[in-house]
Amino acid sequence: MNTFETIYEVVKQIPCGKVATYGQVASLAGNARLARVVGYALHANPDPEHIPCYRVVNRFGEVSEAFAFGGGNRQVELLRAEGVEFGEDGRVKMEKYQWSRRVL
DNA sequence: GACCTGACCAATT
DNA sequence: TAATTGGCCAGGT
Numbered sequence: 104m105n106t107f108e109t110i111y112e113v114v115k116q117i118p119c120g121k122v123a124t125y126g127q128v129a130s131l132a133g134n135a136r137l138a139r140v141v142g143y144a145l146h147a148n149p150d151p152e153h154i155p156c157y158r159v160v161n162r163f164g165e166v167s168e169a170f171a172f173g174g175g176n177r178q179v180e181l182l183r184a185e186g187v188e189f190g191e192d193g194r195v196k197m198e199k200y201q202w203s204r205r206v207l
Numbered sequence: 208g209a210c211c212t213g214a215c216c217a218a219t220t
Numbered sequence: 221t222a223a224t225t226g227g228c229c230a231g232g233t
Contacts, residue, residue: 124215124216125214125215125216126215126216126217129215129216129217130216134217135216135217135218136215136216136217136218137215137216138214138215138216138217139213139214139215139216140215141214141215141216142213142214142215143212143213143214143215144214145214146213146214156214159214160214161214161215161216162215162216166214167214167215168214169213169214170214
């Protein structure tokens, strides 16, 4: 399976109401250093309908600037709609909402 | 066809 | 302990 495919699979496995970091997705995809590829893979986002890239945030729990795939902080609104809370810094409360990649 | 960049993170020195 | 470099894949020029 190609790295991109694996990354997409991992991202698709993220449950609603939770978020995952590039590092975790990359780690699950194979190597933690694939984080960069994860970001690029999401940038390509061939199937946004099945690839909730808005659930993927950086290790700080906040979203990147280029993340405005829909324009503005659209992804933040979507995450809020799922029940994800944000701090004053615009960061997600990873302690509570970071995907724990438990047994699927 | 080759080189460089690009939504990043982790390990090493 | 802190700062820096390295690494991976694919698309664009």
